[in-house]
Amino acid sequence: MNVLDRKFRPGLNGSRRMGQDRETDEAAGAILAKPVNYDADVAAYELATKPRYQNPGFAERYLAGYAGRLKLSTFASYVIARREQNCIAKALETCSPLPSQILDIPCGTGKLADVLIRHDCQVMAADISMEMMALAKTAYEGRPGFQGFVRCDVTQLPMANESFDTVICLRLIHLIPPHLRRKIINELARVTSRRLIVSYGLASRFQRIRLKLRNMITGRVSAPHPVDFSVAREDFSQAGLKLVRSFSILPLLSCEQVFVLEKA
Template identity: 30%
Template sequence: MTESDVAYGAKSKYTEVKARAYANRDARRNIPELRLVARAFQLIPKPARVLDVPCGGGRVTVLLGQLGYEMSAGDYSDPMRQITRETTAANGLKVEIFKEDIEQLSQRDQSFDAIVCFRFFHHLPNAELRRKVVGELCRVARRHVAMSYFNPRTLRALEQEIRKLRGRKLTVFNTSLAEVSAYFAEYGFRLVKNFRLDLINNLHLAVFERAPR
Protein backbone atom coordinates (compact mmCIF):
# COMPACT_ATOMS: atom_id res chain seq x y z
CA MET A 1 0.00 0.00 0.00
CA THR A 2 1.43 3.38 -1.00
CA GLU A 3 1.37 6.62 0.98
CA SER A 4 -1.31 7.91 -1.40
CA ASP A 5 -3.46 4.86 -0.70
CA VAL A 6 -3.16 5.49 3.04
CA ALA A 7 -4.08 9.15 2.58
CA TYR A 8 -7.18 8.15 0.79
CA GLY A 9 -8.53 6.28 3.70
CA ALA A 10 -10.39 9.60 3.86
CA LYS A 11 -11.73 8.74 0.43
CA SER A 12 -13.10 5.33 1.30
CA LYS A 13 -13.69 5.29 5.06
CA TYR A 14 -17.11 6.93 5.03
CA THR A 15 -19.36 3.91 5.15
CA GLU A 16 -23.02 4.54 5.97
CA VAL A 17 -22.35 4.21 9.70
CA LYS A 18 -19.29 6.47 9.75
CA ALA A 19 -20.86 9.04 7.45
CA ARG A 20 -23.95 9.28 9.67
CA ALA A 21 -21.79 9.57 12.78
CA TYR A 22 -19.78 12.40 11.24
CA ALA A 23 -22.84 14.24 9.97
CA ASN A 24 -24.66 13.87 13.30
CA ARG A 25 -21.86 15.11 15.54
CA ASP A 26 -22.69 17.74 18.17
CA ALA A 27 -24.02 20.71 16.21
CA ARG A 28 -22.29 23.10 18.62
CA ARG A 29 -18.96 22.01 17.16
CA ASN A 30 -20.08 23.28 13.76
CA ILE A 31 -20.85 26.83 14.86
CA PRO A 32 -17.29 28.29 14.95
CA GLU A 33 -16.36 26.58 11.69
CA LEU A 34 -19.46 27.79 9.86
CA ARG A 35 -18.81 31.30 11.13
CA LEU A 36 -15.33 31.01 9.66
CA VAL A 37 -16.77 30.04 6.26
CA ALA A 38 -19.29 32.91 6.41
CA ARG A 39 -16.49 35.40 7.16
CA ALA A 40 -14.43 34.17 4.24
CA PHE A 41 -17.35 34.34 1.83
CA GLN A 42 -17.83 38.02 2.57
CA LEU A 43 -15.01 38.38 0.04
CA ILE A 44 -16.89 36.46 -2.67
CA PRO A 45 -19.59 38.59 -4.33
CA LYS A 46 -23.08 37.41 -5.22
CA PRO A 47 -24.64 36.24 -7.41
CA ALA A 48 -22.25 33.33 -7.76
CA ARG A 49 -22.42 29.65 -8.63
CA VAL A 50 -20.46 27.76 -5.97
CA LEU A 51 -19.32 24.13 -5.84
CA ASP A 52 -18.78 22.61 -2.38
CA VAL A 53 -16.34 19.70 -2.76
CA PRO A 54 -16.03 17.42 -0.92
CA CYS A 55 -19.37 18.34 0.62
CA GLY A 56 -19.45 15.77 3.44
CA GLY A 57 -22.88 15.97 5.06
CA GLY A 58 -23.71 19.27 3.38
CA ARG A 59 -23.35 21.72 6.27
CA VAL A 60 -21.32 24.22 4.23
CA THR A 61 -23.63 23.77 1.24
CA VAL A 62 -26.62 24.64 3.40
CA LEU A 63 -24.90 27.64 5.00
CA LEU A 64 -23.89 29.18 1.69
CA GLY A 65 -27.25 28.40 0.12
CA GLN A 66 -28.94 30.24 2.97
CA LEU A 67 -26.55 33.16 2.40
CA GLY A 68 -27.80 33.44 -1.17
CA TYR A 69 -25.25 31.54 -3.25
CA GLU A 70 -26.36 29.15 -6.00
CA MET A 71 -24.97 25.90 -4.65
CA SER A 72 -23.87 22.58 -6.11
CA ALA A 73 -22.12 19.86 -4.14
CA GLY A 74 -19.87 16.90 -4.81
CA ASP A 75 -18.39 14.02 -2.83
CA TYR A 76 -16.78 10.67 -3.56
CA SER A 77 -18.74 8.93 -0.78
CA ASP A 78 -22.19 7.62 -1.70
CA PRO A 79 -23.49 7.88 1.91
CA MET A 80 -22.20 11.47 2.21
CA ARG A 81 -23.99 12.48 -0.97
CA GLN A 82 -27.20 10.92 0.31
CA ILE A 83 -26.88 12.78 3.60
CA THR A 84 -26.32 16.01 1.67
CA ARG A 85 -29.50 15.36 -0.33
CA GLU A 86 -31.43 14.91 2.91
CA THR A 87 -29.84 17.91 4.60
CA THR A 88 -30.38 20.31 1.72
CA ALA A 89 -33.96 19.12 1.16
CA ALA A 90 -34.74 19.54 4.87
CA ASN A 91 -33.56 23.15 4.57
CA GLY A 92 -35.63 23.85 1.48
CA LEU A 93 -32.68 24.03 -0.91
CA LYS A 94 -32.50 22.60 -4.41
CA VAL A 95 -28.90 21.54 -4.95
CA GLU A 96 -27.36 19.53 -7.78
CA ILE A 97 -25.12 16.85 -6.25
CA PHE A 98 -22.36 15.08 -8.15
CA LYS A 99 -20.13 12.11 -7.48
CA GLU A 100 -16.69 13.71 -7.56
CA ASP A 101 -13.13 12.51 -7.21
CA ILE A 102 -11.34 15.69 -6.18
CA GLU A 103 -8.19 14.53 -7.95
CA GLN A 104 -10.09 14.52 -11.25
CA LEU A 105 -13.24 16.63 -11.12
CA SER A 106 -15.88 15.96 -13.75
CA GLN A 107 -16.76 19.64 -14.14
CA ARG A 108 -15.74 21.81 -17.11
CA ASP A 109 -13.00 24.43 -16.93
CA GLN A 110 -14.13 27.58 -15.07
CA SER A 111 -17.68 26.24 -14.79
CA PHE A 112 -18.24 27.64 -11.27
CA ASP A 113 -17.66 31.18 -10.05
CA ALA A 114 -16.18 29.83 -6.83
CA ILE A 115 -15.26 26.56 -5.13
CA VAL A 116 -15.19 25.87 -1.42
CA CYS A 117 -13.06 22.96 -0.20
CA PHE A 118 -13.45 22.67 3.57
CA ARG A 119 -11.75 20.25 5.97
CA PHE A 120 -10.16 18.07 3.30
CA PHE A 121 -6.70 19.33 2.34
CA HIS A 122 -5.12 18.16 5.61
CA HIS A 123 -5.71 14.54 4.56
CA LEU A 124 -3.13 14.84 1.75
CA PRO A 125 0.30 13.55 2.81
CA ASN A 126 2.57 14.80 0.04
CA ALA A 127 3.23 17.67 -2.34
CA GLU A 128 2.29 15.69 -5.45
CA LEU A 129 -1.27 15.09 -4.25
CA ARG A 130 -1.65 18.61 -2.87
CA ARG A 131 -0.54 20.19 -6.12
CA LYS A 132 -2.87 17.94 -8.11
CA VAL A 133 -5.90 18.79 -5.97
CA VAL A 134 -5.20 22.52 -6.07
CA GLY A 135 -4.81 22.29 -9.84
CA GLU A 136 -8.26 20.75 -10.19
CA LEU A 137 -9.88 23.35 -7.94
CA CYS A 138 -8.25 26.16 -9.92
CA ARG A 139 -9.21 24.60 -13.24
CA VAL A 140 -12.91 24.49 -12.38
CA ALA A 141 -13.10 27.84 -10.53
CA ARG A 142 -13.70 30.90 -12.69
CA ARG A 143 -12.67 33.42 -10.05
CA HIS A 144 -12.37 32.25 -6.42
CA VAL A 145 -11.31 29.22 -4.37
CA ALA A 146 -11.85 29.11 -0.59
CA MET A 147 -9.84 26.22 0.86
CA SER A 148 -9.11 25.19 4.42
CA TYR A 149 -5.81 23.72 5.56
CA PHE A 150 -4.09 22.89 8.85
CA ASN A 151 -1.38 25.41 9.71
CA PRO A 152 1.74 24.03 11.46
CA ARG A 153 2.45 27.25 13.41
CA THR A 154 -0.29 26.68 16.01
CA LEU A 155 -0.61 25.15 19.46
CA ARG A 156 -2.76 22.32 18.11
CA ALA A 157 -0.13 21.43 15.51
CA LEU A 158 2.54 21.42 18.24
CA GLU A 159 0.43 18.98 20.26
CA GLN A 160 0.18 16.73 17.21
CA GLU A 161 3.94 16.78 16.71
CA ILE A 162 4.49 15.82 20.35
CA ARG A 163 2.13 12.87 19.95
CA LYS A 164 4.04 11.88 16.82
CA LEU A 165 7.33 11.91 18.75
CA ARG A 166 5.69 9.61 21.28
CA GLY A 167 4.96 7.09 18.56
CA ARG A 168 1.40 7.93 17.58
CA LYS A 169 0.61 7.83 13.89
CA LEU A 170 -0.59 11.13 12.46
CA THR A 171 -3.66 11.05 10.24
CA VAL A 172 -3.56 14.78 9.45
CA PHE A 173 -0.87 16.74 7.67
CA ASN A 174 -0.14 20.38 8.42
CA THR A 175 0.89 22.72 5.61
CA SER A 176 2.10 26.31 5.84
CA LEU A 177 0.31 29.19 4.15
CA ALA A 178 3.44 29.74 2.07
CA GLU A 179 3.26 26.17 0.76
CA VAL A 180 -0.45 26.40 0.00
CA SER A 181 -0.04 29.79 -1.70
CA ALA A 182 2.76 28.41 -3.85
CA TYR A 183 0.51 25.67 -5.22
CA PHE A 184 -2.16 28.22 -6.13
CA ALA A 185 0.41 30.53 -7.72
CA GLU A 186 1.39 27.72 -10.09
CA TYR A 187 -2.16 27.84 -11.48
CA GLY A 188 -2.47 31.61 -11.69
CA PHE A 189 -4.24 32.32 -8.38
CA ARG A 190 -3.18 34.76 -5.67
CA LEU A 191 -4.03 34.96 -1.98
CA VAL A 192 -6.77 37.44 -1.06
CA LYS A 193 -6.97 36.79 2.68
CA ASN A 194 -6.25 34.08 5.22
CA PHE A 195 -8.63 33.40 8.13
CA ARG A 196 -7.91 31.35 11.26
CA LEU A 197 -10.47 29.60 13.41
CA ASP A 198 -8.94 30.87 16.68
CA LEU A 199 -5.60 31.26 18.43
CA ILE A 200 -5.24 27.56 19.29
CA ASN A 201 -6.62 25.43 16.46
CA ASN A 202 -4.66 24.71 13.30
CA LEU A 203 -7.72 25.05 11.03
CA HIS A 204 -7.28 28.01 8.66
CA LEU A 205 -9.34 29.03 5.63
CA ALA A 206 -7.71 30.93 2.77
CA VAL A 207 -9.46 32.72 -0.08
CA PHE A 208 -7.67 32.83 -3.43
CA GLU A 209 -8.65 34.60 -6.65
CA ARG A 210 -7.61 34.18 -10.26
CA ALA A 211 -4.95 36.79 -10.94
CA PRO A 212 -5.56 39.12 -13.91
CA ARG A 213 -3.44 38.43 -16.93
Protein backbone atom coordinates in the same frame (compact mmCIF):
# COMPACT_ATOMS: atom_id res chain seq x y z
CA MET B 1 -30.07 19.92 -21.21
CA ASN B 2 -30.27 20.69 -17.48
CA VAL B 3 -27.87 22.78 -15.40
CA LEU B 4 -25.87 19.71 -14.38
CA ASP B 5 -25.32 18.64 -17.97
CA ARG B 6 -24.04 22.09 -18.93
CA LYS B 7 -21.37 21.94 -16.25
CA PHE B 8 -19.92 18.55 -17.18
CA ARG B 9 -16.96 18.30 -19.50
CA PRO B 10 -17.68 16.51 -22.77
CA GLY B 11 -14.77 14.17 -22.04
CA LEU B 12 -11.97 13.41 -19.62
CA ASN B 13 -8.40 13.46 -20.91
CA GLY B 14 -9.76 13.28 -24.45
CA SER B 15 -10.65 9.63 -24.07
CA ARG B 16 -14.32 8.86 -23.31
CA ARG B 17 -17.39 11.05 -23.21
CA MET B 18 -18.78 11.75 -19.77
CA GLY B 19 -22.21 10.61 -20.93
CA GLN B 20 -20.81 7.08 -21.00
CA ASP B 21 -19.42 7.43 -17.48
CA ARG B 22 -22.41 8.79 -15.59
CA GLU B 23 -24.99 6.89 -13.61
CA THR B 24 -27.39 7.82 -10.83
CA ASP B 25 -27.31 6.48 -7.29
CA GLU B 26 -30.79 6.29 -5.81
CA ALA B 27 -29.74 6.35 -2.14
CA ALA B 28 -27.96 9.70 -2.31
CA GLY B 29 -29.74 10.98 -5.42
CA ALA B 30 -26.35 11.77 -6.91
CA ILE B 31 -24.92 11.65 -10.39
CA LEU B 32 -21.93 9.30 -10.43
CA ALA B 33 -19.19 10.84 -12.54
CA LYS B 34 -16.64 8.07 -12.84
CA PRO B 35 -13.06 9.25 -13.41
CA VAL B 36 -11.05 7.60 -16.16
CA ASN B 37 -7.32 7.04 -16.48
CA TYR B 38 -6.70 6.94 -12.72
CA ASP B 39 -2.98 7.07 -12.00
CA ALA B 40 -1.51 4.71 -9.42
CA ASP B 41 -0.98 7.39 -6.76
CA VAL B 42 -4.61 8.50 -6.85
CA ALA B 43 -5.88 4.94 -6.80
CA ALA B 44 -3.70 4.12 -3.78
CA TYR B 45 -4.87 7.22 -1.90
CA GLU B 46 -8.55 6.47 -2.51
CA LEU B 47 -8.05 2.87 -1.40
CA ALA B 48 -6.58 4.10 1.89
CA THR B 49 -9.45 6.53 2.60
CA LYS B 50 -12.33 4.30 1.54
CA PRO B 51 -12.68 2.35 4.83
CA ARG B 52 -13.07 5.65 6.72
CA TYR B 53 -15.07 8.13 4.67
CA GLN B 54 -17.05 5.68 2.56
CA ASN B 55 -18.48 3.97 5.61
CA PRO B 56 -22.09 4.49 6.81
CA GLY B 57 -21.12 4.27 10.47
CA PHE B 58 -18.41 6.90 10.13
CA ALA B 59 -20.74 9.19 8.16
CA GLU B 60 -23.35 9.00 10.92
CA ARG B 61 -20.76 9.71 13.63
CA TYR B 62 -19.38 12.62 11.61
CA LEU B 63 -22.84 14.18 11.31
CA ALA B 64 -23.62 13.60 14.99
CA GLY B 65 -20.35 15.29 15.93
CA TYR B 66 -21.60 18.71 14.87
CA ALA B 67 -25.36 18.35 14.37
CA GLY B 68 -26.39 15.93 17.09
CA ARG B 69 -27.04 16.42 20.77
CA LEU B 70 -24.13 18.27 22.37
CA LYS B 71 -22.05 15.92 24.51
CA LEU B 72 -18.63 16.15 26.10
CA SER B 73 -17.24 13.70 23.54
CA THR B 74 -18.45 15.85 20.62
CA PHE B 75 -17.85 19.29 22.13
CA ALA B 76 -14.68 20.04 20.15
CA SER B 77 -16.25 18.90 16.86
CA TYR B 78 -19.33 21.01 17.57
CA VAL B 79 -17.34 24.17 18.35
CA ILE B 80 -15.00 23.76 15.36
CA ALA B 81 -17.94 23.15 13.00
CA ARG B 82 -19.66 26.35 14.16
CA ARG B 83 -16.45 28.31 13.66
CA GLU B 84 -16.03 26.81 10.19
CA GLN B 85 -19.58 27.80 9.27
CA ASN B 86 -19.02 31.33 10.60
CA CYS B 87 -15.72 31.72 8.75
CA ILE B 88 -17.22 30.56 5.45
CA ALA B 89 -20.15 32.96 5.95
CA LYS B 90 -17.73 35.85 6.56
CA ALA B 91 -15.63 34.84 3.57
CA LEU B 92 -18.69 34.89 1.30
CA GLU B 93 -19.93 38.21 2.67
CA THR B 94 -16.61 39.90 1.87
CA CYS B 95 -16.57 38.65 -1.74
CA SER B 96 -17.14 41.20 -4.46
CA PRO B 97 -19.12 40.49 -6.50
CA LEU B 98 -21.06 38.08 -4.31
CA PRO B 99 -20.99 34.42 -5.42
CA SER B 100 -23.85 33.23 -7.64
CA GLN B 101 -22.74 29.67 -8.53
CA ILE B 102 -20.94 27.61 -5.89
CA LEU B 103 -19.39 24.14 -5.85
CA ASP B 104 -19.22 22.63 -2.34
CA ILE B 105 -16.57 19.90 -2.46
CA PRO B 106 -16.27 17.76 -0.45
CA CYS B 107 -19.77 18.48 0.81
CA GLY B 108 -19.62 15.71 3.42
CA THR B 109 -22.89 15.43 5.32
CA GLY B 110 -23.99 18.96 4.38
CA LYS B 111 -22.27 21.03 7.06
CA LEU B 112 -22.23 24.18 4.89
CA ALA B 113 -25.72 23.82 3.41
CA ASP B 114 -27.43 26.43 5.60
CA VAL B 115 -24.60 28.92 5.10
CA LEU B 116 -24.50 28.58 1.31
CA ILE B 117 -28.24 28.51 0.65
CA ARG B 118 -28.67 31.67 2.75
CA HIS B 119 -26.61 33.57 0.21
CA ASP B 120 -29.22 33.25 -2.53
CA CYS B 121 -27.00 31.40 -5.00
CA GLN B 122 -26.98 28.14 -6.94
CA VAL B 123 -25.11 25.35 -5.18
CA MET B 124 -23.84 22.01 -6.46
CA ALA B 125 -22.63 19.55 -3.81
CA ALA B 126 -19.98 16.93 -4.58
CA ASP B 127 -18.14 14.23 -2.67
CA ILE B 128 -16.51 10.87 -3.30
CA SER B 129 -18.51 9.32 -0.46
CA MET B 130 -22.05 8.23 -1.29
CA GLU B 131 -22.50 7.49 2.40
CA MET B 132 -21.78 11.11 3.32
CA MET B 133 -24.03 12.52 0.58
CA ALA B 134 -26.89 10.23 1.57
CA LEU B 135 -26.96 12.08 4.90
CA ALA B 136 -26.46 15.47 3.24
CA LYS B 137 -29.78 15.06 1.41
CA THR B 138 -31.64 16.28 4.50
CA ALA B 139 -29.57 19.47 4.59
CA TYR B 140 -29.62 20.27 0.88
CA GLU B 141 -32.56 18.79 -1.00
CA GLY B 142 -35.61 20.98 -1.52
CA ARG B 143 -33.68 24.16 -0.72
CA PRO B 144 -33.88 27.10 -3.16
CA GLY B 145 -30.93 27.17 -5.53
CA PHE B 146 -29.74 23.62 -4.88
CA GLN B 147 -28.61 22.03 -8.16
CA GLY B 148 -27.95 18.44 -7.08
CA PHE B 149 -25.28 16.00 -5.90
CA VAL B 150 -22.36 14.63 -7.90
CA ARG B 151 -20.13 11.76 -6.80
CA CYS B 152 -16.68 12.48 -8.15
CA ASP B 153 -13.01 12.44 -7.27
CA VAL B 154 -11.42 15.80 -6.55
CA THR B 155 -8.24 14.81 -8.40
CA GLN B 156 -10.19 14.51 -11.67
CA LEU B 157 -13.33 16.62 -11.64
CA PRO B 158 -15.90 16.00 -14.39
CA MET B 159 -16.93 19.68 -14.56
CA ALA B 160 -16.03 21.97 -17.44
CA ASN B 161 -13.52 24.77 -17.03
CA GLU B 162 -14.83 27.76 -15.05
CA SER B 163 -18.19 26.12 -14.32
CA PHE B 164 -18.57 28.04 -11.05
CA ASP B 165 -17.63 31.52 -9.90
CA THR B 166 -16.78 30.15 -6.45
CA VAL B 167 -15.46 26.77 -5.30
CA ILE B 168 -15.38 25.90 -1.59
CA CYS B 169 -13.14 23.10 -0.35
CA LEU B 170 -13.32 22.68 3.42
CA ARG B 171 -11.52 20.09 5.58
CA LEU B 172 -9.80 18.16 2.81
CA ILE B 173 -6.32 19.46 2.02
CA HIS B 174 -4.87 18.62 5.45
CA LEU B 175 -5.67 14.96 4.69
CA ILE B 176 -3.97 14.93 1.28
CA PRO B 177 -0.42 13.57 0.84
CA PRO B 178 2.05 16.10 -0.61
CA HIS B 179 2.36 14.44 -4.03
CA LEU B 180 -1.39 14.97 -4.68
CA ARG B 181 -1.99 18.31 -2.96
CA ARG B 182 -1.03 20.60 -5.85
CA LYS B 183 -2.83 18.39 -8.34
CA ILE B 184 -6.02 18.97 -6.36
CA ILE B 185 -5.48 22.73 -5.98
CA ASN B 186 -4.92 22.99 -9.74
CA GLU B 187 -8.10 21.03 -10.42
CA LEU B 188 -10.16 23.20 -8.06
CA ALA B 189 -8.72 26.32 -9.71
CA ARG B 190 -9.62 24.96 -13.14
CA VAL B 191 -13.35 24.73 -12.45
CA THR B 192 -13.71 28.19 -10.88
CA SER B 193 -13.89 31.37 -12.90
CA ARG B 194 -13.19 33.75 -10.03
CA ARG B 195 -12.33 32.40 -6.58
CA LEU B 196 -11.44 29.40 -4.45
CA ILE B 197 -12.14 29.25 -0.72
CA VAL B 198 -10.03 26.46 0.74
CA SER B 199 -8.87 25.32 4.16
CA TYR B 200 -5.37 24.10 4.98
CA GLY B 201 -3.81 22.67 8.11
CA LEU B 202 -0.94 25.02 8.93
CA ALA B 203 2.10 23.53 10.61
CA SER B 204 3.31 26.16 13.06
CA ARG B 205 5.66 24.93 15.77
CA PHE B 206 2.86 25.14 18.35
CA GLN B 207 0.46 23.17 16.14
CA ARG B 208 3.02 20.46 15.43
CA ILE B 209 3.49 19.96 19.18
CA ARG B 210 -0.28 20.03 19.79
CA LEU B 211 -0.96 17.49 17.04
CA LYS B 212 1.80 15.20 18.29
CA LEU B 213 0.43 15.30 21.85
CA ARG B 214 -3.10 14.64 20.61
CA ASN B 215 -1.90 11.65 18.63
CA MET B 216 -0.09 10.29 21.69
CA ILE B 217 -3.16 10.71 23.92
CA THR B 218 -5.97 9.68 21.57
CA GLY B 219 -4.18 7.66 18.91
CA ARG B 220 -5.90 9.83 16.28
CA VAL B 221 -4.10 11.80 13.58
CA SER B 222 -6.50 14.66 12.81
CA ALA B 223 -4.23 16.49 10.35
CA PRO B 224 -1.75 14.02 8.85
CA HIS B 225 -0.39 16.48 6.28
CA PRO B 226 -0.11 20.03 7.69
CA VAL B 227 2.11 22.44 5.74
CA ASP B 228 4.06 25.62 6.41
CA PHE B 229 2.38 28.84 5.32
CA SER B 230 5.13 29.40 2.75
CA VAL B 231 4.28 26.05 1.13
CA ALA B 232 0.60 26.97 0.97
CA ARG B 233 1.45 30.26 -0.75
CA GLU B 234 3.56 28.39 -3.30
CA ASP B 235 0.58 26.10 -3.99
CA PHE B 236 -1.62 29.12 -4.63
CA SER B 237 0.90 30.89 -6.85
CA GLN B 238 1.58 27.91 -9.11
CA ALA B 239 -2.19 27.49 -9.61
CA GLY B 240 -2.56 31.12 -10.69
CA LEU B 241 -4.30 32.17 -7.48
CA LYS B 242 -3.64 35.17 -5.25
CA LEU B 243 -4.38 35.32 -1.52
CA VAL B 244 -7.06 37.89 -0.69
CA ARG B 245 -7.77 37.15 2.98
CA SER B 246 -7.66 34.39 5.55
CA PHE B 247 -9.54 33.26 8.65
CA SER B 248 -8.29 31.19 11.58
CA ILE B 249 -10.78 28.60 12.77
CA LEU B 250 -9.62 28.22 16.39
CA PRO B 251 -5.95 29.17 16.79
CA LEU B 252 -5.40 27.19 20.00
CA LEU B 253 -7.55 24.14 19.23
CA SER B 254 -7.19 23.73 15.48
CA CYS B 255 -4.47 24.15 12.86
CA GLU B 256 -7.17 24.85 10.25
CA GLN B 257 -6.93 28.10 8.29
CA VAL B 258 -9.43 29.21 5.64
CA PHE B 259 -8.00 31.09 2.64
CA VAL B 260 -9.95 33.20 0.17
CA LEU B 261 -8.14 33.08 -3.16
CA GLU B 262 -8.87 34.78 -6.46
CA LYS B 263 -7.57 34.09 -9.93
CA ALA B 264 -4.61 36.33 -10.67
